[in-house]
Each structure stands twice: as structure tokens, then as C-alpha cells.
Amino acid sequence: MIAELGLALLWIAAALACLSLVAGIIFLRGGPKDLASLVRPASVAQGVLTTAAFGLLIALFVRSDMSVELVARNSNSLKPMIFKVAGTWGNHEGSMLLWLMILSLSGALIAIFERRLREDTLVATLAAQAALSLGFFAFLIFSSNPFNRLPVAPPDGQGLNPLLQDIGLAFHPPTLYVGYVGLSVAFSFAVGALITREIGPAFARAMRPWVLGSWIFLTLGITAGSYWAYYELGWGGWWFWDPVENVSLIPWLAGAALLHSVAVTATRNALRAWTVMLAVIGFSMSMVGTFIVRSGLLTSVHSFAVDPERGTFLLALMAIYIGGALTLFALRAGTVAEGKKFALLSREGSLVINNLLLTTILALVLLGTLYPIVAEAMGEKISVGPPYYNKVAGPLALILCLVMVAGPLLAWRKDDGRKLRSRLPIAALAGAIVLVLLVIFGGHVGILPLLGMAVAGVVAVASLAPLWGRNLRRTPLPTWGMVIAHFGVAVCLAGMGAESAFIKEKLVAAAPGETVRVGDFDVLFKGVKPIAGPNYTAIEGTLVAMSGGKSHVMKPESRMFPGLMGTAPTETNEAALLTRPGGQLYVVLGQPVQGADGRADRYQLRLWWKPLVWWIWLGGGLIAFGAALSMLGRAQLLALWRARRARKEEGRWK
Template sequence: MIVEFGHFALILALLVAVAQVVVPAIGAHLKDERMMRVADPAAVSQLFLIAIAFCALTHAYVTSDFSVLNVAENSHSTKPLIYKLAGVWGNHEGSMLLWVLILALFGAAVALFGNNLPLTLKARVLSVQASIAVAFLLFSLLTSNPFTRLDPAPPDGRGLNPILQDPALAFHPPFLYMGYVGFSIAFSFAIAALIEGRIDAAWARWVRPWTLAAWMFLTIGIAMGSWWAYYELGWGGWWFWDPVENASFMPWLAGTALLHSALVMEKREALKIWTVLLAILTFSLSLMGTFIVRSGVLTSVHSFAVDPARGVFILAILILFTGGGLALFALRSKDMQAGGLFQPISREGSLVLNNLLLVTGAATVLVGTLYPMALEGLTGEKISVGPPFFNMTFGPLMIPLLVALPIGPMLAWKRGDFAGAMQRLAFAFGAALVALVAVFAAEYRGPWLAPFGVALGVYVMAGAVVEWANRVKFGSAKSDEIIRRARNLPRSAYGTFFAHFGIGMLVVGIVATSAYREEHIQAMKPGDQITVNGYNVTFVGLEQARGPNYVEDIADFNVKRGGETVARLTPSKRLYDAPPQTTTESGILAAWRGDLYLVIGDAQPNGGYAVRAYFNPLVRFIWLGALIMFIGGGISLSDRRLRVGAPSRSRQPVAVPAE
């Protein structure tokens, strides 16, 4: 009965969403305040109904109700509770329910906290947001119903994919969807503004906090997925340019560009056309990611569905919203003013360069991801575009972006002093030079470009420190003045410092791990030893153990350094009960200078076991950098200037002149 109640709530949510599309839109057109105010309760009601449906499906998983097809195909009675809960969204149907739940959550948030918005704009934003909900609720109910019953019910379920039975994967999809779906608000604001014909600094101020929130969640979601791939898949790497990894990375790149573009628009009323276009494209890339994951057109260890019929439905949604948004943009763009002018050497100019490189990078990733599919569709030939392509095309685009990153904040708005900015960055250049010399001295055998990459990351980190020091007049003012300035700096400025510093850390981790990684593959018997980057690793033996829903072979390795034992690592191989699938569990000795990473493989004919041992230098900088970026976003979001919306002077948007 609870399952049917959830199904009925989902149908009601669809009807409410339809009303939310139609009534406020008509009210905004007729300037009828009563009709426009329908949007707020409708958005909250839609969230409440979808939440009921989600709770009903969760109840079915927790109680192992195998009369529900979705539960029978993705759960098992012996699964730990955390993975029963994760199983709710660890499949196509359940994940789409989570998708629409988060979509409704963002819509309700605008309804509840968007009181500073003009009534007509708010009504149109919620109407557009509801139109997206209608499309995906129809998709869920017609092609991906999570409440379909089985009769007779099987005695037990098939179980969740074992590689998804991991704590990081339990939380990775919700964070990722908060990012994916969060960009729908920026899209809704863009479409609403195009319908109204009003694009100004106030609009940018209203859009920026929602975009920042989505960017934060997408950042931490991608980082969690990277961390999971690192320790769970047993490949010893953190990023593989997998199509589904790319599907989340593309909207992150476009969303980062949108954040910076909205800042220029808010401060200088420039880049209006470009910012609106970015808002449309960023959400379009999120929809593209949804299509890639769920259509079966590309193969990935992360894919949810391989049903072409579902893919056609999502493709229709993608064409409807992307095509419709771009068509409306094309109709309105001739009426939009370009905004304020500025010199190329200025803070605006540096942010434009930032945008161009980020968007070009996103386009490069898009081409590399979709080219194999297009080629197969046209010629039938199957090819794989892997890391070499992306490293050779995407990497060089990021170098000028990172070089310009610390320079931009040192330039004034409208017209900047480039020579003065270089002088203020002297400490950053000095820190980079020291890092360059130190890495060359430590790793003089090559690769020769890697020290420059590490120095570039240090330069970005030092640039963030210099920016803060410059803002508080560190070194040129008295201590009490420095403290006063530091306290009075807006939180958004501290958020920027943290985000830029985190990017520098991430770059150092990426370069060091990619360039100086040490790898050994060896067949080992108990008593055999292997030396990895100064660690002496001895294979002690192997024993079997029983987990809650698997059996595993646990290897025991004694790790010594300088003759003293520093760790016992226990990598293992697990065989799950349902479905009967094998996974690897790595043994990792984490340290600031790098990770010792061990994986136990198959038994060898001579009685030993295949062992892969890696040393990944500074790999922790990657996830620590992403975490610092996330924290920086949160600090910026807590700035009252973002939370309260546009200042009073901007509450009356300037109408776009019509021709």
C-alpha cells in the first residue's frame, strides 16, 4: 500500500507541476498578482509530493519489498542497511526519482527564499523550473517507473552492483545531482529574463548564489567520485577520462565560467549576452550528461541504463530545452545591449580570458566524448578516445588559464596596470621559482616538463596568498590596521582566496602523481619482498574471511621504512553473494608525501599471487584541493550580499530596448 501511495504522490506531483507551469506564466503575462502567487505554494507542494514518493521507495528498499521490480533488481536481503539506502539511487529508476526530488528542492528554495525577486520574474522562473520537472516526471512515470510491481514476488533480490557498495558511492550521486540539477535554476532565470526582456546587474546578483551552490556540490561530487575510483577500482589512478566522468566535468567547466561571467555582469553590467548564453549552455551540458549516462550510447563502468528507448526520450528533452532556450536567445539577442566597455588589460579582460579558455576546454572534452559515438553512427567503426587525446588537447588550454589566474585579481576594473600587477606578484613568482629548482633537484631524471607544472601550481597558491596580503596591506600597514582590514574583508573575498588556493593544490597533486608515479607488478609468494619508493613491503600471507554479503581473500603485507614497521596493509578480493561478482579492495598507506598503494590479484600457477604496488606522490593534494575549493564556495555563499540578493538600487531592472 505504501508503494501505491508513493506512485500516486508522483502522479499528483506531475499535475501540480503542470499547474505551476501554466498558471504563473499566464499571470505574469496578464500582470495578475493572484495567479503569479500560485507559483510559491505549487513549488513547495511539488517538493512535498515527490518527497513522499521518494520515502515510499526508500521504505520498499529498507523492508526488502521484492514485490517492487526496482527493489528486486537492485537489492538483496543480506545487504547492509547503508547500501539498501544507497540502492534507492544506485539504479536508473531510483536515481531519476532523486533527480526530480532535487529539481523540486531547488524550485521550492527559490519560492521560499526568493522574496527579493520581482514578482513577475519569480513567477516566470518557477514556471520554467516546473516545465523541466514536468518533462522528467513524465519520463519517470512513462519509461522509468520505480514503483512497478512484480507478481509473484521473488524470494530475494539480485543485489546492487558490488562496485557501488561503497560509502563514497552512497553519497557521491546525491552531491553530483545537486550540482547537475542546481544549474537548472540558472537556466530558468535565463529563460525568464529573456521572456521579460530584462537583463541587468540585479539579474546577475540573483543568479550568482544559485550558480555558486550548484558549482560547490558538483565540485565535491566529482571529487568523491574520483576518490572512489582511486581506492575502489584498484587501478591506482584518480581520473580516467571516462565518458561519464567527462559528463560531469563539462558542466563544471561551463559553470565555473558562468560564475565568473556573472561577476563581471554584476560589477560592471558587461558580458550580458554571454552570461545568459552560458546559463543556457551549462544546464544543457548537464542534460547532455544525463543522456550519456542513461541512453547506452557510450560504455562506462558508471552507466545506469542501456535502453535506447529511454535514451530517445531524454534526447527529446535535451532538444526541447536546449533548442528552445537557444532559439529564444537568438530571438532576443538582437534586443540586448552588450553592456559596459573595458580595456583588454583589466579585471574584466582577465575574466573574459578565463571564460574563453574554460568554454574551449569544455568543447574539447565534448568533442572527445561524443566523437566515437558520431563515428560509429556514421561509419559503423568503433574507436576509443582516451587519455592521450585529452591530455594533449585539454592540458595546454589550462596552462594560460592558470598563469592568468593570480593576475586577474591584481588588476583594476575597466583599466588595469599590468606592470603593477606583476610587481605585486613578485612573491608568487619567487615561490614558483623555488619550487621549480627544488623539484628539478629531487627528480633530475625527468620528465622535464613536470617541475614547471608543479611550479605553476605553487604559483597559483602563492598568488592567492598574495591577493589576501595585498587586500589587507600586509607588510605596508601596522598590525592593528592589518587585523581590521582582514576582519572587514567580505566573506566572498575569502571564498575566492580559498577556491584559488585549492586549484593550485589540485594542480600540484595532478602533476606530481601523473609524472612521478612509481609502479611495480610482481608475482609474490608469502615471504617475498618488494621495494617501492623506499618502502620495503613483505607479503606475509593470505586468509579467507566472511563479510555480511561476501567472502573475501585478505592479503597481509608488512610495510617497513628504514628498518622499522610503519604499517600493515590488507588489500583483498571480494566475491559477493548477489550478484556473484568479484571486486578488489586496495590497501593504502596514506602520507603527505604520497600514498603506498597495494592491490592483490589472481593466484598464479606457481602458487603466488599477482601483486600491483604503486607510489602516488602528493596524490592527497588532489582531493584536499577540491575540498578547499568546496569550502571556499561555502564561505562565499555565506556572504550576506549574496544571500539577500541585489541591492535596492538594482531592484528596478532596466528594460532592454526593443527595435
């Protein structure tokens, strides 16, 4: 019954989306005013029903109802409960339902909270959001139905890909999806504002918290995904320029550009058409990403089972939405009033350069990601890897970082450059010191990591410069947010540079009792023993890492998952990590090595010392935290609270 109810809820929610869209269109074409009051509740109801449908799918996974095809293919009754729940979105259909749920919930949140927009713009926005969700409802119901029943229920399920059996699966996809799909709000706002021609500061101010919100989740999702890949894949890398990573980075870049350009539109009423364009690009890139990942064009853990029909369906949806929005933009762009003027040396000017660099990097990453697909269509199989991306994105990103810290020191409209001249030399000095120290003591360091660390030094000091000489208690929250986020970029950059430049690696076949030296650590390999997990068996190695008189026990595992219901058995590696202030020691247990007598007397061990590697994710966290502070400030919660407190204080003095 649960599965049938879930499908019914999806149909009703789809009908509500249809209602919002039709009512919205009739109202905007001059129909009766009552229709507008229909759209808000319909959007909220659509959000609630889709969420309920997702809840029912989770219930099916929790109960291990093997008569449902999706559960039988992707779950198993022996799985730990957390992975039964998380397994709901560890497959194509379930993750598309999650995507749709967030899309519908975004519509519902706009309907509930957005009070700053004009009514007709709000209705147009909600109608646009409904139109988006309608397409994905059709995709889910007709080509990826998660509630499909099997004619005969198998005795048990085939289990979840062991690589996905990790706590990361519980957080990484939902976080990333909220960010990904949250950009749909900006898209719908842009479409709505284009339809009603309300493009100006009020529209930008209304859109701003939503953009920040989804960008925070994108940042967290990418950071978490990077850490997950780092410890789960056992390769010790934190970013692979894998197409799947790229398609999460592309909307993030678009979001970063958008949240800076929307600041210009909100504060200075300039860059209006550009902001609208970026809002359209942001979610378009989310859709392109979903298409690339889900159409089976790529080799990846994210691609699940391949079905050409789904790819075609997604391509059609994408063409309709992106094409439609761009056509609307082309028709209306001419009517967007000209923005306010500004000098090149001004806050606006620096933000324009920021946007140019961000969109250029976006275009280059997109080019590298799409090129193999296009080349393959023309009969040539090509792969584009880290050398390309590091070469094109690295230098631009470093320039971007320097512009990033100069911008906040400039005044709006026009600037005489006094603050730049008085505050930046100290930061430049910091960068120069880092550079000199690295050249003298760093040994052989690659040019990109070297410049990366030097720029990190500049950014670390200069990002704090906007606070100099300010009353810190009276500094507005968005300013704090900006400073912390920019400082986070420095932390992240320093981590990336130090890890790339000073990483130490050892690959050995060690016998129990042997000691391996890596970095400042003497690692004693004590031996291995078999252990049993809830649905796997494993070989657990015991190592003792010794450094500076202290010793730490590390236990990497090599896990074996039995084949379930006719699938092949699989192995995964669980790395052991030791986090120290100066970096992380990373140990992977490989295969046993047979000696001359055929007995396994040695084990493969791979050890890395990764200096400052955890700064990368700390930086990502700081960026998200800064954006969150900024969003709180923009949502004006704190202003309200301060106003209330001020009123109270006044009352006390009277």
C-alpha cells in the same frame, strides 16, 4: 500500498508542475494577478511531494519489498542496511527519481528564499523550472517507473552490483546530482529573465548564490567520485578521462565560467548576454551528460541497463529544452541592452579570457566525448583516451591558471598594471625555483607534469597576493573565498603533477615471507587468510610496510560476492591505502598463482607509491570550501551579522 502511494504522489506533483506552468504563462500574458500567488505554493508543494515519493522508494528498499520490480532487480534482503538505502539510487529508475526530486526541490527553494527578483521574473523562473520538471515527470512515469510491481514476487532480489557496494555510493551520486541539477536554477533564472527582459545586475546578484551553491556540490561530487574510483576500481588512477567523468566535468567547467561571468554582470553590468548564454549552457550540459550516460551509448558502470526507448525519450526532452532556451535567447539577445565598457587590461578583461579558456576546454572535452558516438553512427568504432585530453586540455588549463592569479590583482574597468608588476615577480620566482629544482633533482619528468608543478608554485604564491597589505580582519568573506579556492587549484595541480611525475609501481607474484621494495618502503608480504563479510567472502592479505624504522600493517582484500537469484558471482578488489604526509602507498591483492604442484603458493601483488596524491582531493576540497565562503558572503548573512554587531557596539558607546 507504499508503491502505489509513491506513484500517486508523482502524478499529483506532476499535476502541480502543470499548474505552475499554466498559471505562470497566463499571468505573464497579462492574466489576473491572483494567478501569480498560486505559483509559489504550487512549487513548494511539488518539491515536498516528490521528496515524499523518493522517501517511499527508500522505504521499499529498506523493507526489501520484492514485489516491486526495481527492488527485486537491484536489492537483496541480505544486503547491509546502508547499501539497501544507497541502493535506491544505484540504478536507473531510482537515480532518475533522485534527479527529479532535486529538480523539484530547487524550484521549491527558489519559491521560498528568492526575494530579490521582480515578481514577474520570479514567476517566469518558477514556470520555467516547472516546465523542466514536467518533462522529467513524464520520463519517469511513462518510461522509467520506479514503482512498477511484478505480477509474482520472487523470493529474494538479485542484489546490487558489488562495485557499487561501497560507502561512496551513499554520497557521491547525491552530491553530484545536487550540483548537476542545481544548475537548472541558473537555467530557469536565465529563461525567466529573458522572458521578462530583466537582465542586469539585480538579476545577476540574485542568481549568483545559486550558481555558487550548485558549483560547490559539483566540485565536491567530482572530487569524491575521483577518490571513489581511485580506491574502489583498484587501478590506482584518479582520473581516467572516461566519458562519464567527462560529462560531470563539462557542467563543472560551464559552472566555473558562469560564476565568474556572473560576477562581472553583478558588479559591472557587463557581459550580460554572455552570462545568460552560459546559464543556459550549464544545465544543457547536465542534460547532455545525463543523456549520454543513460541512453546506453557508453560502456560504463553508470549506464545500468540499456533501453533504446529511454534514450529516444531523453533525446526528445533535451532537444525541446535546449532548443527552446536557445531560440528564446536568439529572439531576445538583440534586445539585451549593451553592457558597460572596459579596457582589456582590467578585471573584466581577465575574466573574459578566463571564460574563453574555460569554454574552449569545455568544447574540446565535449568534442572528445561525442566524437566516438558520432564516428560510430558513421560506421567507424573509435575510442578517445587520455592522450587526446591531456594534449588539448592540459596546456590550456595551465594558461588558465596563470590568468586566474593575475585577474584578482587588476582593478575593475581599467588598470595600469602596477599591482601586477609589484606582486607577480615573487610568484614567478617561486615557479622558477620549483622548475629549476625539478630539472636538477627530478630526473626524467614529463613536460606536462613539470610545467604543472611549476605553475602550481606560481599559483600558490600569487593566489595569496590579493591579501598582501590588507587588513585581514576586514577582508570581505568573498575575497577570502576566492583566495582559498585559487590556492586550492595550486594544491590540486601540485598533487597531479607530483603523482604523474614521481609515481613508483611494482607488480609481482610474491610468496608469503617475501619483501617487495617500492619507493621508500620495504613491504613484507606475510600471507593471506579467508574472511567472511556480511554478504561476501574474501581473501585478506596481510602486509607490513616498513619505512624509516616505522611499520604499518596493510590488509588488501579480494572479495567474492555469490551470484544471487540466477546472476553470476562476481569478485571485487579492495585496495589497502596507507596515507603518509608525502603521499600514499596503495596495495592491491590479485589472483593466487599456482606453482608446479598445482597449489597456490604465490599471490599477485600490485604496489604503488603515489607522492602527494592526496593533495589532489585536498585541493578539490579547498576549492569547494572557498566557493562556500564566497557564497556565504554573497548571501550576505555575514554582512547582516556584522551590521547587527556594529549597531550593538555603537549602543555601548552611547
